[in-house]
Structure formats: C-alpha cells, structure tokens
Amino acid sequence: MHDATILDFEFEAHASPVADADRAALLANPGFGKVFTDHMVVIRYTADRGWHDARIQPRGPILIDPACAVLHYAQEIFEGMKAYRTPDGGASLFRADANARRFAESAERMAMPPVPDDLFLASIRELVSVDRAWIPESEGGSLYLRPFMFASETFLGVRPAQEYLYMVIASPAGAYFKGGAPSVTLWVSEHYTRAAPGGTGAAKCGGNYAGSLVAQAEAIREECDQVVFLDAVENRYVEELGGMNVFFVFEDGSIQTPPLGGTILPGITRESLLTLARDSGVTVREERYSMADWQADAESGRLREAFACGTAAVVTPIGRVRGRGMDFAIGNGGPGILTEQLREQLVAIQRGTAPDPHGWVERLF
Numbered sequence: 086m087h088d089a090t091i092l093d094f095e096f097e098a099h100a101s102p103v104a105d106a107d108r109a110a111l112l113a114n115p116g117f118g119k120v121f122t123d124h125m126v127v128i129r130y131t132a133d134r135g136w137h138d139a140r141i142q143p144r145g146p147i148l149i150d151p152a153c154a155v156l157h158y159a160q161e162i163f164e165g166m167k168a169y170r171t172p173d174g175g176a177s178l179f180r181a182d183a184n185a186r187r188f189a190e191s192a193e194r195m196a197m198p199p200v201p202d203d204l205f206l207a208s209i210r211e212l213v214s215v216d217r218a219w220i221p222e223s224e225g226g227s228l229y230l231r232p233f234m235f236a237s238e239t240f241l242g243v244r245p246a247q248e249y250l251y252m253v254i255a256s257p258a259g260a261y262f263k264g265g266a267p268s269v270t271l272w273v274s275e276h277y278t279r280a281a282p283g284g285t286g287a288a289k290c291g292g293n294y295a296g297s298l299v300a301q302a303e304a305i306r307e308e309c310d311q312v313v314f315l316d317a318v319e320n321r322y323v324e325e326l327g328g329m330n331v332f333f334v335f336e337d338g339s340i341q342t343p344p345l346g347g348t349i350l351p352g353i354t355r356e357s358l359l360t361l362a363r364d365s366g367v368t369v370r371e372e373r374y375s376m377a378d379w380q381a382d383a384e385s386g387r388l389r390e391a392f393a394c395g396t397a398a399v400v401t402p403i404g405r406v407r408g409r410g411m412d413f414a415i416g417n418g419g420p421g422i423l424t425e426q427l428r429e430q431l432v433a434i435q436r437g438t439a440p441d442p443h444g445w446v447e448r449l450f
C-alpha cells in the first residue's frame with residue numbers, strides 16, 4: 086500500500102546501539118520516561134516543500150537556533166500512545182488512528198500544518214519495528230511512544246512559523262502499578278483553571294501542561310497526588326486532571342463524565358471506556374457535574390466510585406478529594422468494583438488477551 090502522502094523513510098542505523106545485556110537491565114525496571122530506545126523519527130516541513138526528508142536515525146540531541154520560534158511562542162503539540170507485546174511475542178498498537186486524528190486536530194488549533202494521518206501512522210510503525218527489542222515483555226510493560234512537532238523556524242516575528250520538525254521518540258515503560266492502581270487523593274484548584282472556552286484545552290499542546298504545573302505543585306504541597314480543575318467560567322463544574330479525564334460511578338450503576346466542548350482533552354481512553362461501558366449495558370452520561378454535587382453525592386452515598394483515565398496509567402481510582410474547606414472520601418476510599426472491571430476489560434483488549442470487537446488493535450508483527 087503506497088499512498089502519495091507516505092514518504093520513504095531514510096534509515097540510518099545507530100552505530101553503537103545499547104548492548105543486549107544493558108538493554109535487558111534497563112528493561113527490568115524502566116520506570117516512566119527515563120529510558121529511551123536507540124532510534125527516533127525526524128520529518129521536516131517547510132512552507133515551500135511541505136513534509137519531506139523523513140528519517141529514522143540514531144536518537145540524540147538536536148541543534149536549534151536560540152531564535153527558534155517554539156522557544157518563544159510555544160507552537161508545540163504532542164501525542165502519547167503505546168506499543169504492546171502480544172502474548173505470542175509480537176507487537177500491537179491500540180487505536181493509533183485516533184492518535185493520528187487528534188494530532189492533526191491539535192495541529193490545526195495551533196496553526197501548524199497537520200501531519201497526514203498515514204504519514205503519522207507510518208512513522209510509528211517504522212520506529213516500533215526498528216526498535217522492537219525495546220518493547221518490554223514484563224507483565225504490564227509497554228513501549229510508550231511520544232510523537233511531537235514544533236515550530237523550528239529561526240524567526241522572532243509573531244505569526245505561524247513556516248518550518249516545523251515532527252519527531253517520534255520511544256521510551257519503555259514498566260507496569261505503572263502492579264495489578265490495580267492505588268487510589269489517589271485529588272486537590273481542587275481554587276485559583277487556577279486549565280482551559281477557557283475558545284482556548285486550547287482540547288489540543289494536546291505543551292502550553293496546557295506548562296500552565297497546569299503551578300496548580301499541580303500546589304496539590305503536592307497540600308499532600309495530594311493530582312490537581313483537578315474546574316471550569317473557567319463559573320468555577321463550579323469538574324473538568325479534568327492535568328493529564329487525565331475523570332469519571333463518576335453512581336449507586337444505580339450508571340456512569341458519568343464531563344462532556345467534550347473545547348475545554349476538555351478528548352481522551353482516547355475516555356472514549357474507549359465509554360464504549361466498553363455502553364457495550365456492557367451500563368447507562369452512560371456525558372454531562373456536567375458540579376463540585377458541590379460531587380461532594381453531596383459522595384457524602385450521601387449516591388456516588389460510589391470515581392476514577393481518572395489516560396494512556397499512561399490507564400485507570401486510576403480516586404479515593405479522596407480535598408480543597409479549601411473541603412475534604413471527602415469516595416466510597417470506602419479504595420478502588421471501586423466498576424472501576425476495576427472497566428480497567429481490566431480495557432487492558433485485556435489492549436494486550437490481546439480478550440477479543441477486540443471494535444477493531445481497536447493493530448497487529449504490527
């Protein structure tokens with residue numbers, strides 16, 4: 086299959102890749118985001134030539150000019166996805182087409198040229214194939230893929246840049262948590278919001294993260310694990326965490342999550358869990374939920390469980406919520422039953438140990 090938008094990748098093998106024994110030692114306990122594979126993808130864009138010069142090359146530093154536009158005006162977007170080791174030793178991707186689509190939508194919002202979906206997908210497949218030895222075989226392990234692109238033009242004028250670099254790096258990740266994740270305590274940010282209507286909340290851009298870090302630091306100071314943001318207009322409705330969407334589970338067995346609408350990142354884990362829940366006959370609502378209702382429902386027992394979700398940690402139970410003058414537990418403070426069920430169902434599909442009725446899994450080799 087050869088599409089006009091797929092470039093041929095020039096391959097330059099690493100002259101001294103990590104030795105087998107050293108790689109095995111790194112893979113035994115990779116943690117998250119600290120260990121990287123031998124190669125990376127680089128594709129260039131210029132306004133006159135479009136996307137060109139696609140390469141798989143040894144991973145390493147890149148040289149940029151101090152006037153490189155991204156360093157000044159933050160035209161930058163990224164994705165986060167995983168390659169999994171299949172039970173028979175092969176490898177697969179989960180809903181990579183959705184990451185490609187979202188990357189293109191993030192690009193449009195940031196006035197950047199979208200990477201064609203099939204070029205994005207080809208770049209992912211090429212890198213995973215070249216660095217396949219880096220996909221952990223340990224239970225719960227995966228190869229985390231980080232596609233990103235930034236304005237690489239040397240120019241201080243304020244306008245969309247005319248040159249970009251698209252890159253993909255890969256980082257083996259261990260099981261975030263063995264078995265079910267422990268519950269986290271959330272801090273409700275009173276001063277800071279993550280995204281306003283008309284802003285960049287639905288784009289996966291580094292700037293959203295930069296703006297959330299001070300609130301996350303406040304959460305840590307308050308001895309909480311993660312910050313949860315409320316809406317920027319009324320400061321009442323729950324939106325999401327700095328990098329994860331949020332779900333609520335009620336005593337009647339229904340589940341609810343805040344609706345997309347420009348201020349919430351359209352998580353692929355979120356969408357997958359909504360689909361799995363509907364498949365199992367669970368009543369699902371995408372509706373706003375106020376902080377006051379969350380507290381009242383948790384205290385009355387109407388709300389039974391809450392969890393956060395995203396690619397990195399999949400599903401994280403929320404055990405407690407704290408804020409200025411506010412402190413309440415969810416259920417018994419531990420992981421809820423439906424939370425665990427949904428997590429297990431999703432992980433089983435991702436890892437190829439359960440059927441894949443929606444065609445979400447792409448076998449690579």
Ligand SMILES: *Cc1c(COP(=O)(O)O)cnc(C)c1O
Nearest residue numbers: 328329330350352353354395396
């Ligand atoms: C990436 C991200 C998520 C989760 O998206 P997934 O596709 O499920 O990984 C949620 N919120 C924010 C702000 C994000 O950046």
